[in-house]
Amino acid sequence: MEQKFPLPPFTRETALQKVQLAEDAWNSKDPQKVSMVYTKDTVWRNRDQFINGREEVVAFLTGKWQRELDYKLKKELWSFTDNHIAVCFEYEWHDHTGNWYRSYGNELWEFNADGLMQRRLAAINDVPIKSSERKFRDPEEIILAC
Template structure:
């Protein structure tokens, strides 16, 4: 199974890869999202480390059960060879109606078939409407 665009990435193919990922995640369909990853894909998402499509599906199922009205935007940050770095922001509400916004970065590594074999995500999350702090002098 291949998942174009394939590495080695250029600007156009890296942007397409990012858009395809954004669209898949916004579908909130864990099985669909998992097909972009190798069967033994390694993930680090915040403090959770997992490997394999089955665990990806389990993780995303839990995530979207508690993150309602999830909406994600991904932006290409950098690319080189078979790797892409993105920055992202997403919003969601919990079942109590509170809204949250998360920001972060992801590093992706692909195999020759265009499947992601490694994903490292660093995410910061704040309640939406949280007052901005002035930097200390």
């Protein structure tokens, strides 16, 4: 049986752990790895897209990270209950022409008893930014920028 700890019902501590694990997984930019925290029949609404099942998650994330280059994400726990977690997040990325964006959003997560996410609802807005306005720089970029 597949399980992803921590399991519901969530406490503040375990909800924070779940959010950090999600942030780390998405920042890996590995669609296969990320897909494994979702149920096989997971249901998503991501902006205006509806995604069903792990295979569609992998295809969606593969395309996302081919378009959204140098992607860096930060998630924050907003609230939680027994098997639900709400997060707000922001991430930065650039397109193939070098235009930078900061994307802001909120997600609602629902987990099954085994700690796998069975439903994810995401609302996201993109804001164009200048490279100099980036918040999420890699340490080597900060050194080079000085």
